[in-house]
Amino acid sequence: MAETPETPIAEPLHPWHRMVSMGDSFTEGVGDPDDSVPGGFRGWADRVAEELARTTDDFAYANLAIRGRLFQPIVDEQLEPALELKPDLLTISAGGNDMLRPGADPDDIASRLDTVVEQIAATGATVVMFDAADIGNTPVMRSIRGRVAIWNENVRTVAARHDAVLVDLWGLNQLSDPQMWAPDRLHFSPLGHQLLACETLDSLGVDHGLTPDHPEARPERTWREARRDDMVWARKYFVPWVGRRIRHRSSGDFITAKRPAFGQATIPGAGEEIPQQAEEA
Numbered sequence: 001m002a003e004t005p006e007t008p009i010a011e012p013l014h015p016w017h018r019m020v021s022m023g024d025s026f027t028e029g030v031g032d033p034d035d036s037v038p039g040g041f042r043g044w045a046d047r048v049a050e051e052l053a054r055t056t057d058d059f060a061y062a063n064l065a066i067r068g069r070l071f072q073p074i075v076d077e078q079l080e081p082a083l084e085l086k087p088d089l090l091t092i093s094a095g096g097n098d099m100l101r102p103g104a105d106p107d108d109i110a111s112r113l114d115t116v117v118e119q120i121a122a123t124g125a126t127v128v129m130f131d132a133a134d135i136g137n138t139p140v141m142r143s144i145r146g147r148v149a150i151w152n153e154n155v156r157t158v159a160a161r162h163d164a165v166l167v168d169l170w171g172l173n174q175l176s177d178p179q180m181w182a183p184d185r186l187h188f189s190p191l192g193h194q195l196l197a198c199e200t201l202d203s204l205g206v207d208h209g210l211t212p213d214h215p216e217a218r219p220e221r222t223w224r225e226a227r228r229d230d231m232v233w234a235r236k237y238f239v240p241w242v243g244r245r246i247r248h249r250s251s252g253d254f255i256t257a258k259r260p261a262f263g264q265a266t267i268p269g270a271g272e273e274i275p276q277q278a279e280e281a
Contacts, residue, residue, distance in 0.1 A: 013055040014206045016126065018262065020087040021045040022078045025067035026130075027093050028258065031187030039258025044188075045091060047197035049265035051208045052089075060262035062087075066255050071095045071109050075116055078257075083123065085262060090120055091128040091200075095155075099132065099148050106147055110154030117162045127164035128200065131155045133175050141185075167203045169196070174212070 021027050029043015037046060049061035062085055064078040074094040082090060095113060098104045120127050131152040135141045152170050159166040172195070174180060180192035188196065191213050201208045 014052060014204070016052060016089040017056060017058055017060065018085065018087045019049050019052065019059070019061045019089040019091070020082045020085050021049075021061075021063045021065055021091045022074060022082050023065040023091070023093040024069045024074065024097055025065070025187055026096060027063065027065035027091065028067050029193060030067050031182035031184075032190045032193040037258075041258070042190075042193065044193045044196035044200060046265070047193065047210065048091075048200050051197070051201060051210055052206065053265040054209070059265060061259065061265045062257075062262050063259040064257045065093075066257055068255075069094075069097065070101075071098050071112065075112070079116060079119070081260070083120070086123070087125050089128070090125045091130075092117070092120065093130045095151065096132055099144060099151050100141070104147065106151035106154055110151065110158060113155070114158045114161065117158055117164060121162040121164065126204075127159075127162060128167065128204070129155060129159045129164045130167045131170050133169040133172065137176060137178075165203050167196070167200050169199075172199060 025031075027043065027045050028039065029041035029046060032042045032044075033040060034042035045063055045065070046061075049059070049063075053059040053061070062082075064082055065074075066077075069077070071094045094116075095106075095109045098109050099106065117127055117129070132148050132155075134145070135148060136145050149170075156166060158164070169175065174195055175188075175192065178185075180189055180195065181187070182189045182192075194210065195212045198208070198210045198212050201210065
């Protein structure tokens with residue numbers, strides 16, 4: 001009697017089941033408001049987790065990022081809790097806020113970043129890192145463009161040394177469109193976060209259903225209109241930012257991580273949630 005051929009087992013679309021994200025406002029999702037998710041901001045990390053969860057029944061996700069955090073507080077507050085969750089996919093973006101501070105040393109911070117990434121990579125987790133976007137089109141911030149470029153070279157070196165996945169924001173030309181940025185010009189808009197989610201998934205080599213949204217066509221501004229917008233931006237966003245620096249305050253004061261423990265990744269419009277996984281392995 002002829003044997004019935006066995007049905008081949010489908011290969012999983014990706015190998016990850018436990019994703020943890022560390023960082024500041026970039027990873028928290030500031031600029032992408034959504035009242036339906038914890039913390040009121042969605043962001044690229046949530047979007048990536050949602051997409052990875054679509055094809056993995058037991059996928060779990062935690063996001064420890066808190067806006068305003070400098071490099072060392074991110075490490076001090078988030079590294080140990082992140083490692084305790086035993087992720088197999090860990091994203092880290094730390095040091096961007098330091099680059100905004102006068103006198104920041106990109107070489108010193110990169111040296112400390114190297115130690116942190118080495119510790120994470122030693123667990124066997126896939127590490128995802130990000131260089132900084134080009135801020136040359138932002139008034140005032142363009143003065144630190146050279147420092148950011150040095151930081152980016154250091155980040156790329158660290159990523160290569162530890163075989164981390166690097167998402168290249170500096171080379172992402174679409175981010176030069178003002179509509180990719182929130183009104184404060186420091187954080188990404190929903191358009192920007194969607195694009196970053198696509199870039200992250202592409203960098204991981206994951207087939208996905210996300211599509212970058214295209215900015216709307218807008219009439220070109222006159223020089224006078226551009227200067228007026230710059231003045232409004234400076235008064236509404238830049239001056240308060242400087243004021244917080246002077247008072248040694250942070251936008252993240254009294255803010256806690258929006259997803260401090262593993263849980264399901266909510267998929268907007270799916271009508272149901274991915275089953276929750278236990279917090280500890």
